[in-house]
Amino acid sequence: MELAGVLEACLYAPDLRAAENFYVLVLKLQVLGRVEGRHVFFRCGRGVFLIFNPQHTGTIPTFVNGKPIPLHGATGPGHVAFGVPSEAMDGWRRWLEQQTVPIEAEVHWPEGGRSLYFRDPAGNSVELATPEVWGLGESSGTAPRR
Amino acid sequence: MELAGVLEACLYAPDLRAAENFYVLVLKLQVLGRVEGRHVFFRCGRGVFLIFNPQHTGTIPTFVNGKPIPLHGATGPGHVAFGVPSEAMDGWRRWLEQQTVPIEAEVHWPEGGRSLYFRDPAGNSVELATPEVWGLGESSGTAPRR
Numbered sequence: 001m002e003l004a005g006v007l008e009a010c011l012y013a014p015d016l017r018a019a020e021n022f023y024v025l026v027l028k029l030q031v032l033g034r035v036e037g038r039h040v041f042f043r044c045g046r047g048v049f050l051i052f053n054p055q056h057t058g059t060i061p062t063f064v065n066g067k068p069i070p071l072h073g074a075t076g077p078g079h080v081a082f083g084v085p086s087e088a089m090d091g092w093r094r095w096l097e098q099q100t101v102p103i104e105a106e107v108h109w110p111e112g113g114r115s116l117y118f119r120d121p122a123g124n125s126v127e128l129a130t131p132e133v134w135g136l137g138e139s140s141g142t143a144p145r146r
Numbered sequence: 147m148e149l150a151g152v153l154e155a156c157l158y159a160p161d162l163r164a165a166e167n168f169y170v171l172v173l174k175l176q177v178l179g180r181v182e183g184r185h186v187f188f189r190c191g192r193g194v195f196l197i198f199n200p201q202h203t204g205t206i207p208t209f210v211n212g213k214p215i216p217l218h219g220a221t222g223p224g225h226v227a228f229g230v231p232s233e234a235m236d237g238w239r240r241w242l243e244q245q246t247v248p249i250e251a252e253v254h255w256p257e258g259g260r261s262l263y264f265r266d267p268a269g270n271s272v273e274l275a276t277p278e279v280w281g282l283g284e285s286s287g288t289a290p291r292r
Contacts, residue, residue, distance in 0.1 A: 001237055003173060005191020007275050007282075008227035009155035012220070027149060032280075045151020046192065047229070048280050058222065070250045070263045072271040074158070074220035076204065081154035083193070091147055104216045117216045125218040129153050134178075134194050136153075 007047045011078045012054040013122035016040050019051045022121050026099050027082070038062075044082065081115070081127035083136075089114055092128055109133055153193045157224045158200040159268035162186050165197045168266050172245050173228070184208075190228065227261070227273035229282075235260055238274055255279055 013019040020040045023029045029042035029049065038056045042049045058073025084092055093116060096103060104125075105117040113133030120126050159165040166186045169175045175188035175195065184202045188195045204219025230238055239262060242249060250271075251263040259279030266272050 001174065001234055001241065003175065003190055003274070004229035004231060004277075006152055006155040006193055006195055006226065007229035007277065007280065008225070008273065009152040010225045012224075028147065029149065043280075044149055046282065047152055049152055050225075052225070054222065064253050064255065067251060067253065069253065070265075070271045072223040072225040074222040074224045076200065076220040076222075077218040078158075078220045078224065079154070079156045079196075079198070079218040080152065083150035083153035085150060088147055095147065105213060107210050107213065107215065109210065119216075125216045127154065128149070131150075131153065134153065134189075136192065 005047070008050055009044075009047065009080055010050045010052060010072075011080055011120070011122070011124045012074050013051050013120070013124070014053055014055060015121060016051060016053055018121040023049070023051070026096070026101060027126075049080065049082075077119075077123045077125055079125045079127070081129045083131055084128045086114070086130045086132065089116070089128065089130060092116065111135075151193070154196055155190075155193065155226055156196045156198060156218075157226055157266070157268070157270045158220050159197050159266070159270070160199055160201060161267060162197060162199055164267035169195070169197070172242070172247055173272075195226070195228075223265075223269045223271055225271045225273070227275045229277055230274045232260070232276045232278065235262070235274070235276060238262065257281075 023042055029044055032041040032043045034040040039052045054073030058071055061068035101118050103118055107115045113130045115127050115129040117127050169188055178187040178189045180186040185198045200219030200221055204217055207214035247264050249264055253261045259276045261273050261275040263273050
């Protein structure tokens, strides 16, 4: 038995409209669903990326078939990284600059790979990274780091 | 330009040893790297799953090539879901019971798919879900929900 991978990665944002605007307009993700004041969900590659309003999901149960879904809701800056092919990284950098998104950091990892860091409107640390950062890309070997 | 998928999904835990024990022994993830008191990283399918100690990553910069990596660190229960093939779900349920991990909820989604929810030692809401939950599995169509 082995887990197939991460199916849902989540971040939290009290202002869901600002979050949706950012992830749709800047990061070009496709909205999969939303419930006003509670969440906005995005499709992303082979999984989904979920933004929840922690003031809602941390305190108000949602019921499915009469059973409550477990509560969760974090505060403070979380982190997510999206995969970007090496050859697309320069284009993403230019695009973020055009969108006047401040690049907080740009890292060329000693073991290979490259990352761009910036913030979403809720202050979460968002990263675009090439798969080689984790030894998952074209280059061989694993590169545990950070 | 399109993001290839989620490369890093993250949760936070002040007790990293308890977290590592849980994710290795119960969820059978493979450790990719650790820094005592700061983080433990796991490989998971086509990406990685990262646990950070928010008391560290939220306040103490880590430098790569002389540049600081952006700070992040959330508190309160976060959420992650791992993909599990439908045919493996009963086996995972039995395994969690054998490991005396309380199942907080089991959901058969109206649109298809099934989820098991439980907590990690830090109180994060962990879910095992079949890909059909998101219309990503054998069955067709998308099933936005939650």
